[in-house]
Amino acid sequence: MSTDAMRRTQRGAGTAHAVTIEEVAAAAGVSRSTVSRVVNGSTAVSPEALESVTRAINELNYVPNRAARSLASQKTHAIALIVPEDTTRFFGDPFFAAIVSGINSRLSRSDYVLNLFIASDDPGDKTTSYVRSGAVDGAIVVSHHTSDTFIDRIASVVPVVYGGRPVRERERDYYVDVDNVRGAYDATVYLIESGRRRIATITGPRDMPAGVDRLQGYRDALAAWDLDEIAVEDGNFTADGGADAMRRVLATGAQPDAVFVASDLMARGVLTVLTAEGLRVPDDVAIIGFDDSPVATSVTPQLTTMRQPSFAQGERMATVLLDLLAGRHPRHVTILETELVIRESV
Amino acid sequence: MSTDAMRRTQRGAGTAHAVTIEEVAAAAGVSRSTVSRVVNGSTAVSPEALESVTRAINELNYVPNRAARSLASQKTHAIALIVPEDTTRFFGDPFFAAIVSGINSRLSRSDYVLNLFIASDDPGDKTTSYVRSGAVDGAIVVSHHTSDTFIDRIASVVPVVYGGRPVRERERDYYVDVDNVRGAYDATVYLIESGRRRIATITGPRDMPAGVDRLQGYRDALAAWDLDEIAVEDGNFTADGGADAMRRVLATGAQPDAVFVASDLMARGVLTVLTAEGLRVPDDVAIIGFDDSPVATSVTPQLTTMRQPSFAQGERMATVLLDLLAGRHPRHVTILETELVIRESV
DNA sequence: CTGAAAGCGCTAACAT
DNA sequence: ATGTTAGCGCTTTCAG
Numbered sequence: 001m002s003t004d005a006m007r008r009t010q011r012g013a014g015t016a017h018a019v020t021i022e023e024v025a026a027a028a029g030v031s032r033s034t035v036s037r038v039v040n041g042s043t044a045v046s047p048e049a050l051e052s053v054t055r056a057i058n059e060l061n062y063v064p065n066r067a068a069r070s071l072a073s074q075k076t077h078a079i080a081l082i083v084p085e086d087t088t089r090f091f092g093d094p095f096f097a098a099i100v101s102g103i104n105s106r107l108s109r110s111d112y113v114l115n116l117f118i119a120s121d122d123p124g125d126k127t128t129s130y131v132r133s134g135a136v137d138g139a140i141v142v143s144h145h146t147s148d149t150f151i152d153r154i155a156s157v158v159p160v161v162y163g164g165r166p167v168r169e170r171e172r173d174y175y176v177d178v179d180n181v182r183g184a185y186d187a188t189v190y191l192i193e194s195g196r197r198r199i200a201t202i203t204g205p206r207d208m209p210a211g212v213d214r215l216q217g218y219r220d221a222l223a224a225w226d227l228d229e230i231a232v233e234d235g236n237f238t239a240d241g242g243a244d245a246m247r248r249v250l251a252t253g254a255q256p257d258a259v260f261v262a263s264d265l266m267a268r269g270v271l272t273v274l275t276a277e278g279l280r281v282p283d284d285v286a287i288i289g290f291d292d293s294p295v296a297t298s299v300t301p302q303l304t305t306m307r308q309p310s311f312a313q314g315e316r317m318a319t320v321l322l323d324l325l326a327g328r329h330p331r332h333v334t335i336l337e338t339e340l341v342i343r344e345s346v
Numbered sequence: 347m348s349t350d351a352m353r354r355t356q357r358g359a360g361t362a363h364a365v366t367i368e369e370v371a372a373a374a375g376v377s378r379s380t381v382s383r384v385v386n387g388s389t390a391v392s393p394e395a396l397e398s399v400t401r402a403i404n405e406l407n408y409v410p411n412r413a414a415r416s417l418a419s420q421k422t423h424a425i426a427l428i429v430p431e432d433t434t435r436f437f438g439d440p441f442f443a444a445i446v447s448g449i450n451s452r453l454s455r456s457d458y459v460l461n462l463f464i465a466s467d468d469p470g471d472k473t474t475s476y477v478r479s480g481a482v483d484g485a486i487v488v489s490h491h492t493s494d495t496f497i498d499r500i501a502s503v504v505p506v507v508y509g510g511r512p513v514r515e516r517e518r519d520y521y522v523d524v525d526n527v528r529g530a531y532d533a534t535v536y537l538i539e540s541g542r543r544r545i546a547t548i549t550g551p552r553d554m555p556a557g558v559d560r561l562q563g564y565r566d567a568l569a570a571w572d573l574d575e576i577a578v579e580d581g582n583f584t585a586d587g588g589a590d591a592m593r594r595v596l597a598t599g600a601q602p603d604a605v606f607v608a609s610d611l612m613a614r615g616v617l618t619v620l621t622a623e624g625l626r627v628p629d630d631v632a633i634i635g636f637d638d639s640p641v642a643t644s645v646t647p648q649l650t651t652m653r654q655p656s657f658a659q660g661e662r663m664a665t666v667l668l669d670l671l672a673g674r675h676p677r678h679v680t681i682l683e684t685e686l687v688i689r690e691s692v
Numbered sequence: 693c694t695g696a697a698a699g700c701g702c703t704a705a706c707a708t
Numbered sequence: 709a710t711g712t713t714a715g716c717g718c719t720t721t722c723a724g
Contacts, residue, residue: 018480018503020717031695036719044693066479067422068717071413071700087450091443101433104467113476116462121450130459133412134364366701377711382703392709414701417716
């Protein structure tokens, strides 16, 4: 280690003067340009230069300044994950955990970093101005509601990839979705084939495509078998909302023998209510969920559910965005398949 | 809206040329400096200038470029939250949700943004170089383990506030902790006063101060009452870990009549095991948890637990860091009190 | 293969 | 109160 580097190391917290490219250049006996080439992996550098620059970088502990770099190059190597929900919702639903893991997994093989915005706790609309200030190269938006108009102002500035069909789908939109209609259809059919005829559903919010599409699948299945809708209630994609919705269903006197619940989290709430009412699952009422998130196996009886590949969806969204940023031309729409997971609740 | 602004609005996604301070200055008929003053809220601007600049900004939809701004000012107005855990752990424990909410709550009243790093899924050590590249003005570190040495390299570059006593505490460290020793002591005493004498404990990881301190409190209480340690097992602060630990306790033949579990999440696992073994809670074995997180009320019986103010801890950490960044001199150490919450498990 | 030079968009003295 | 002037640290032509 050079004396320079040693002196630097000895300084106190937060005081360290950051090493600049200029100092590295001086130490290596080359110009700024050459250092820059090395840092950015250009091939047009002689082995000797590469060697001395690399050594200087290590000795001085050089890390390029991000602000300077993105000002000059007009790229930030950062992408935003925008979740228009509040913190409670975000942390309460394992779906988001899987999405974030998937995105991280893809990003860790790139030189991009992820900036997370839980945007509903955001009074001043910091998220929008952050993105519009050029702080990220692109954005991923999940859990998009009809009312989330700020997304449009983001999409006019950087490329956006949506998780799930956007609320107002346009030709040029990029998104990665699960085949919700099909999944809900199959789930409902499974209930029917198990002999149930009085099938209710607890839906997600109707201002979200996932809520709408899963309801559609349920309806298609009932129609195909010529069955009536016993009850349809919105459970808001939360456990408590699911419980409330189930209470409403019961209050109507509908007496379902099965319920298709559009998320596992809501199904947990449903289960609680049913059990409290003395109804046995699946004997009296069968339940099928949607997600196959960890909650599916954390309840008793364990949930039969329609698995959606959320981790893969996260990975795929990241891949599409990275392709876009690299100037490639990914497909606009990717639809992932769901899969029935049979456990104990049907 | 000016024709300029209209033209801009009509451009396609990701194509929009960003408005610069120069264009705003031209439109407002003033110099860059004046626009900068207005943007930064300087008082030294005439009412007329303020008015015309403000209008120009709105018309052109100007948002200052973050990279340029931080390059010039040497501040980023961003802080990092660094969590040396993996994604599963991060999303699985409601403690983090509360911490993040608290931080966000404080930050939303400032002009800082939060960058979250779930640092254990980070092979290339991007977190460290991100911070060292000058991307943030300061950092908050929670869930610090003995092995997390990369934190030192971060703390040498920006001010750091720790959530919980740092693993190797130094005079100059700033941190916000809960009185874990006291909380654990009181919890254990509550068990003793309820008539239990064979008290086991499920601990957090011993490489984390919270794990160590809560064990200490348990031991202090037993010592004060001259009671023996029936069993001490590490539950790793997870539900599954807690379950495994409880199985180990039972396997020793210890036959506890109570167990102090160092987190609610672990207590859930403990409860599952006890119930599966046909042991009644609290009749056969009493359980007291730690946290008072949402899981405490989501299990049956609901957990008696030692509440720790995690949201407040998050807020406080943010406040301390903001004070530091503003050049103020906050206290180095803040200790928050815990509170016994009596429910059904003791 | 390498260096010189011109910015990227903004802030912050310094003048006026 | 406002404008002028230097940079902030880096990338990127452009020459050579």
